[in-house]
Structures are given as structure tokens and as C-alpha cells.
Amino acid sequence: MIADTEGPFGIMITILGIEFTEWPLERVVEECLNFIRSGSPHVVITAGPEFVMRVLRDPSLRRPIERADLITPDGIGIVLAARWRGTRLAGRVTGIELTERLLIEAETAGWGVYLLGASDPSFQSALSAIRRRHPDLRVDGRHGYFSEEEEREVIDQVAAFAPHILLVGLGQPRQEVFVDRVRDQLNIPLAMGIGGTIDVLGGTVTRAPVWAQRLRLEWLYRLVREPRRLRRQMALPVFAWRAWREGRHSARP
Ligand code: UDP
Numbered sequence: 389m390i391a392d393t394e395g396p397f398g399i400m401i402t403i404l405g406i407e408f409t410e411w412p413l414e415r416v417v418e419e420c421l422n423f424i425r426s427g428s429p430h431v432v433i434t435a436g437p438e439f440v441m442r443v444l445r446d447p448s449l450r451r452p453i454e455r456a457d458l459i460t461p462d463g464i465g466i467v468l469a470a471r472w473r474g475t476r477l478a479g480r481v482t483g484i485e486l487t488e489r490l491l492i493e494a495e496t497a498g499w500g501v502y503l504l505g506a507s508d509p510s511f512q513s514a515l516s517a518i519r520r521r522h523p524d525l526r527v528d529g530r531h532g533y534f535s536e537e538e539e540r541e542v543i544d545q546v547a548a549f550a551p552h553i554l555l556v557g558l559g560q561p562r563q564e565v566f567v568d569r570v571r572d573q574l575n576i577p578l579a580m581g582i583g584g585t586i587d588v589l590g591g592t593v594t595r596a597p598v599w600a601q602r603l604r605l606e607w608l609y610r611l612v613r614e615p616r617r618l619r620r621q622m623a624l625p626v627f628a629w630r631a632w633r634e635g636r637h638s639a640r641p
Contacts, residue, residue, distance in 0.1 A: 397458055401477075403469045403631055404440050406453060408461050410470075412478035416460055417489045423457065424499060424552050424577040431456045431571055432580040434483045436463025437631075439560050441623035449561050452568035460486070464604040465627055472635025483557075483582040484595065490553055490578075491518060495525040502549050503529030504542070505557025506586035514590030532558045532586075547574055554579040557586040 393400050393407070397419060400407040409416065416432075423430035433439075433456045443449045453459070460481035461467055467477045494501050503514065508531040518527055528549055534542050546554060554576045556563040563581030571579055587593035595601070596609035607624070611617050 399475075401470050401473065401475050403466060403473075404444060404627075404634060406435060406440055406443060406459060408435070408459050408466060408470070409481075410475060410477060411460075411481070413481050413485055413489070416458065416481050416486065417493065419458060420486070420490060420578055421493055421497075424497075427577055429571045429575050430458075430578050431567055432486070432578065433459045433564055434462035434481060434486065434581070434583075435459050435466070436461075437465035437469075437627035438463070438620050438623050440466070441627050442561055446561070449564065452561075452564040455568060455571070456564075464607065465624060465631070468628070469631035469635060472632050473638055474635075483580070484585045484588055486580065487555055487582050487585050487589070490555075491522055491525060491527075494527075494553055495522040498526070499552035500526040500528075500549060501553045501555065502546055502551035503527065503555050503557070503586060504546065505529075505532035505555075505563070505582070506584075506590070506592075507531055507533060510587050510590045510592040512590070513592065514586045517589055517591065529555075532556075543570055543574070546570070546576075552577050555582045555585070556580070557582045557584060559583060 397409050397411065399410040401410055420432060433453065443453055461470065461477055462480055462482045464480065467480060470477045491501065505511065506514065511529060511531040515529060518525065530542065530545060556567055556579065558566060560581060560583060567579045567581055584593055588595055596606040600606055600609045607621065611621055
């Protein structure tokens with residue numbers, strides 16, 4: 389029996405060893421603002437079923453998970469797994485939604501945002517779109533295709549900008565490992581992996597239509613648009629089976 393625990397960030401729901409916050413988007417945003425105001429380094433991870441399965445296979449990912457301040461349910465599979473345990477989550481808290489909210493808050497508060505990730509054309513078009521939508525925002529960044537040897541230079545570029553918010557879209561789990569490596573070194577109040585969000589902001593990848601999101605089929609839409617995701621999504625049935633079995637044994641009364 390795995391009990392849910394009351395932590396500093398509300399009730400934490402443990403799904404296959406990862407502690408998710410029960411909080412909805414707006415409450416998570418509020419906490420992110422507290423993290424930034426505190427000035428000390430904080431990390432948020434948005435995790436879906438594929439990432440959970442990845443962590444089970446790769447113990448080196450435990451460190452970023454254990455050091456993260458907040459882990460949000462980014463995938464309908466996590467919401468369902470929570471339900472199997474007797475917890476009704478308000479919904480997903482995704483990287484794209486958090487990013488959009490944080491850009492608004494950062495513009496108002498005068499915080500600097502650094503975006504790292506995606507191909508150069510995609511990054512450039514995201515940056516232009518953000519600057520158009522948020523003319524008063526201090527924002528910069530760079531594309532995410534760099535070698536291990538170039539990483540030092542990339543870290544120096546981030547440090548030179550001294551962002552309040554660092555958004556890293558290198559894909560999971562590389563972005564989480566990167567964020568974990570630089571979090572204390574760069575002393576960034578809020579760092580977060582955002583997957584393919586830069587592509588969405590730049591318009592090179594479109595999100596599933598709202599009806600598909602409502603029907604909880606965003607994963608299927610992405611699979612059809614990007615068939616290369618099939619290999620990763622093969623982990624989903626295994627996740628569902630394991631999470632369901634775990635849920636049966638640990639459901640809240
Ligand atoms: N990416 C990158 N550098 C790399 C490999 C990938 O910047 O070396 C970017 C890629 O262009 C895309 C993002 O990382 O913008 C990964 O997107 P995906 O939708 O696969 O994210 P996930 O599903 O992992 O959240």
C-alpha cells in the first residue's frame with residue numbers, strides 16, 4: 389500500500405514511485421511565482437506516462453526527480469492512474485500551458501526568460517512570436533542542437549542572460565538531466581523542461597484541436613502527426629497496466 393502524503397505542495401500522489409502534485413494549473417503557477425520571488429533555485433518537471441516508464445528503466449533519472457521541487461501530471465495517463473487510486477485530478481498541467489502562463493507573469497513582473505531548445509528556425513519563429521505577444525518581456529534564448537563539447541558555451545550564454553525563468557526544450561529526459569546539472573550552478577529561480585513547446589509557440593508544430601484535447605486524444609493526434617513517437621508510446625500500455633495494478637492496491641478509501 390502506497391499512501392498519498394501531505395507535503396509542502398499539497399497532497400502528493402505517488403504513481404510508480406514518482407510523487408505528483410495534486411494541484412491544478414493555476415495553483416502550480418502561483419507556486420512557480422513563489423519560487424521565483426524566493427530567488428533560490430527551483431525546478432519543476434512536467435511528467436507523462438512515457439517519462440515515468442523511462443525513470444523506471446533508467447535509475448540515473450532518479451536524481452533529477454528527487455531534487456525537483458514540483459512534478460506535475462502532464463498526460464492523461466497520469467490523470468487516469470490517479471483516478472485508479474481514488475484521486476480526482478482537475479486535469480493535466482502541461483509544459484505548454486505552464487509556459488504560456490509564465491510568459492504573461494514574467495512580462496508583468498519584469499522577469500527575464502531564457503528559452504533553450506528546438507531547431508534554429510523553430511526557435512527563431514517562437515522568439516519572434518513571443519516578442520510580438522509580449523512586447524515588454526525580457527526574453528532571449530538559443531536553439532537546442534549542440535554537442536557535449538559545446539555545452540559549456542551554452543551554459544555560459546544562459547548565465548550571461550541571468551534569467552529568472554529558464555525553459556528548456558531538448559526533449560525528455562535530456563532536458564531534465566540538463567536542468568538538474570545547471571540548477572545550482574546558475575542559481576536560476578525557476579527552471580523547467582518544456583519538451584516540444586518551442587515548436588508549438590513558433591507554429592512549426594500545432595497542438596491537437598480542442599475537441600481532441602477534450603476527448604483526451606492529444607496523444608493519438610501527436611502519434612498520427614509524428615509516427616516516430618510510436619516507439620516511445622509503446623510504453624503506454626505497460627504504464628497503464630502497472631499503474632492500474634498499483635491503483636487497485638493503494639486506492640484511497
Ligand atoms: N531537441 C533539441 N535538441 C536536440 C534534440 C531535440 O532542441 O538535440 C528539441 C526538438 O527540436 C523538439 C524538442 O527538443 O523541439 C523535443 O520535442 P518533443 O515533442 O519530442 O518533446 P517531449 O515529447 O520529449 O516532451
